[in-house]
Amino acid sequence: MNPEDKNCWDQYLEKIIHRRGGYSWTRFFRTFRQLLYNDSTVAIEMAKYLIHQKQGNTVFHCLTLLGMATKYVSLISSKPLDLFSDNATQDQENQLETATLEAFLLTHSLEIKDVIKRRQNSFTSSRRFILSQLIMSHYFARINLSANILDIGTSIGILPMQLNNAIFYDLYINDLTWQNANTAFLTIPINRIYGLDYQVLPDIQWIASCHASSDYYQTRLCELLVDYQVCQRIHTSFEVDSLNIVDSNALASYMRSRSINAVVCNFVLYQYKTDIRNRILECIFDNITSSGIFLNVEPTSNIEDVGCHVKIYVASERRFYAFAKISNSHFMGELTPGIDYEDYMVKYF
């Protein structure tokens, strides 16, 4: 994409505004779009920086990151912006918001760029582990081995902390409608658990900035923070490391030296363009042990859909199963079987 092309930005922003309608990022993106429309120097420079700095990322992820980075800097500044709430605004107020955002970008441009450079969207959820729990517990019971688990893009590491916790599991499993499956808790025979994330490991302040301010998302954030605190008191043993998974050599040697036979990668790869995404997938396929399993969940590409697709890679078959679609990314919805669902369930569940 040519970062100078205003029409192109406009098309992406139009879509993201539409998609983010229920996520309360709308006012920020509308205002940023207005700044580009007004030929604001600082907005154009920020758009160029995004495309240059995040070359392997999709334009949607670049824009999402801009919103989150601006929110992050706003939250720690002495004058936080009021742009990230759901409040409807009148035209007059819109003009005021445009001027306010432009002034904010001018004052904080270096800090915002620094956040963009060192981070990716780290939005996470305390409910996503339930699927990994079910899939991996049944798989390892079938093959009768213990698991060396790697959670790629672990964010604050909530999934590694929650695995094998029956209390959290029972709290959330009934919100996922999964017809005709035995969803009773089963322990995974875990040997070691590892988590990986980007340059600066995500912290609570960053996670809060990645959440929209609507009631729905603030409720999910509270849930996450409570579970995180509980997990920290339980002291589960796992290791979190900073590694850029786009660096195939680094990822390969990390996986091989730890004999990783279970990989979880939830809501990470969609941030990248197809060639990079495929390179990361190939690296995981090539470096997981021959008895391994890889669970990959990504949001659906349909911009209006809040659901996600579940794929499962079985290393012994070198095969990716199109397992299911889930109607909600916090797994508070319905699981619909994919084309390979029956085949997978018969063999590994």
Ligand SMILES: C[S@@+](CC[C@H](N)C(=O)[O-])C[C@H]1O[C@@H](n2cnc3c(N)ncnc32)[C@H](O)[C@@H]1O
């Ligand atoms: C949207 S969050 C998903 C977090 C968690 N997996 C979940 O589903 O709740 C994506 C995470 O992947 C991490 N990530 C993105 N690109 C990465 C990279 N190149 N190397 C390591 N981690 C990366 C981000 O920093 C972020 O914490």
